[in-house]
Amino acid sequence: MQKLLTNIVKRAVGFYINAVSHVYPATAAKLAYKFFSEPREGKLAKDRLPDVLQSADAEILTHGEFIFQMYTWKGNDTKILLVHGWESNTSRWEQLLTYLKKSGSTIIAIDAPAHGLSSGTEFNIPRYAEFIHVIIGRHKPQVLIGHSLGGATALYYQSHYPNDVVEKMVILGAPCDLDTILNNYKNMLGLNNKVFSLLQNHFLKHFRISTKDFSGSLFASKIKAKGLLAHDIDDDVVAFTEGKKIAGAWPDAEFVVTKGLGHSLHDDKLYKKIYSFIFGKEAAL
Structure with missing residues (x-):
């Protein structure tokens, strides 16, 4: 019943945006982008943080008009940066942290x-990537790990801010093409072709991004760091073909195919593989 109601609401929103597009196209573009870019989950309250985050050193950083939250589990000079995905937060890394901490690294x-x-109502x-750039500049992590849209952002970052600091990257369940994401959004809300074009123009006008050229495979083709990509055949959030496209374009990357893990990719065997990729040895369990 809840799923049915959610679908009805989504379709109602799409119907409204479609109707507005015929009279006020600029307003329709803003509305379509607003629903596309504003997460409905993933926020946290300072007084109700998960235990895994309470065990870290927390610091608030500023970047222009924005503030963002950083967590650090202190260790040695090997540093690993974790970048979560859509409608999530740092606590999603709790299981992987169990493995990474065994290395003695700073996470x-x-x-x-x-x-x-972190502040704001809009994700893009x-x-x-600008937030990542601030951290890379300050702490110089040698390893960058991203999940889902965090993985896509890591690819975007490393191609647009090329550096020799990041030596290895782990990308988990990442989407490849922005146009594919927008098409999925279009179909979910039942948006018409006019609204889809308005969305494409919005990205071009406000971010100087051609959605057709905004591609993880294009980004990956420019990356010199060694990569490990993992994508699940049964991923019902990001299609397996998306990960396959990224893997095919990355000059120095290993592609790990899993089954039955879904989009979250939480799995001891996979985490052991990630540990071995980063440190060149098995985790001491």
Whole structure:
């Protein structure tokens, strides 16, 4: 029943945006982008943080008009940066942290724009990449790990802010093409072709992004760091073909195919693989 009601609401929103587009196209574009970019889940309250986050050193950083939350589990000079995905927050890394801590490394994680304790109501990849750039400049992590849209942001970052600091990248369940994401959004709300074009123009006008050229495979083709990609055949959020496209374009990356893990990709065997990729040895369990 809840799923049915949610679908009805989504279709009602799409119907309204379609109707507005015929009279006020600029307003329709703003509405379509607003529903596309504003997460409905993933925020946290300072007084009700998950235990895994309470065990870290927390710090609020500023970037222009934005503030974003950083967490650090202190260790040695090897540093790992974790970048979560859509409608999530740093706590999603709790299971992987169990493995990474065994290395003695310093582990850093950030909340995305409009997620966790970070400010804002809008998520977009270029801004998230700016947050990453601040952390890379300050702490110089050698390893970058991203899940879902966090993985897509990591690819965008490393191609648009090329550097020799990041030596290895782990990308989990990441989407590849922005146009594919927009098409899925269009179909979910039942938006018409006019609204879809308005959305494409919105990205071009406000972010100087051609959605057809905004592609994880294009970004990956420019990356020199070693990569490990993982994508599940049964992922019902991001199609397996998306991960396959990224893997095919990355010059120095291993593609790990899983089954039955879904989009979350929480799995001991996979985490052991990630540990071995980063440190060149098995985790001491």
